[in-house]
Amino acid sequence: MAHVPLEHGLLAAAILFGIGLVGLLARRNLLFLLMSIEILLNAAGVAFVVAASRWGQPDGQVMFIFILVVAAAEVSVGLALVLQIHHALKTLDSDVVSRLRG
């Protein structure tokens, strides 16, 4: 029987979330921003599954599936936007794209 404390699982999720947050704040490339958002959503899902593992209940895994759905919908729209922005502005720099008025 293995003994992994609950905090270590949540700690791993928190560190993953922190790394994703740093990436989201630091990078200027739109593709990197989308990847960082994927990391953030994944970290939240890992926290849910850790909680599910602590209680031995399936509810946390159900929440992970919902997070998966949100990530899939977000990334499909986000990548379509990235293609449009690249076609219109010939760049993926989020500083350039900060100009909203068409």
Add this chain to the structure above:
Amino acid sequence: MPILSESGFYIFSGAAILATLLVIVQRSAVHALLYLIAAFLAIGGLLFVLGAPFVAALEVIIYAGAIMVLFVFVTMMVSPGSEASAAEARWGLVRALIGPAVIGVAITAALVQVLTHAPAVQLAGDAVSPKEVAVALFGTYVLGVELASMLLLSGLVGAFHLGRRMLYRDREAS
């Protein structure tokens, strides 16, 4: 049946953290994508060790498979020269990382401090079978499934509309 193992948990979480760290410091988007696939596979292993085999399979199939394929296609379609950012080139990646790293470390430290003051609880680590997950998903959370289907439909329509044609054709950047 408990499938939790200490060595598996620490190895997979360490690999996931290392690969995720390597994602955000890459200059090339393709290299970052490869590390992101490694990170998702490591997280998949972590979920399996935590006793969630169904979700681990979903992580590998959907995240490391489908979503990463989307990323790879889009990275192929945008030209490589557009990856460089003027701000990142001007500051350098290390200097650009300092401020966000301070914020990220502060937030993570706050989380860690809360977590270390929690009472010590061991993870059960019993494998929750896909059948139990399905019963909960289509029983208790069936409303969420309907909402998720609507979200996916709107995502499909939105992606179709945005990708249908080039909305802003031949407009210059300046």
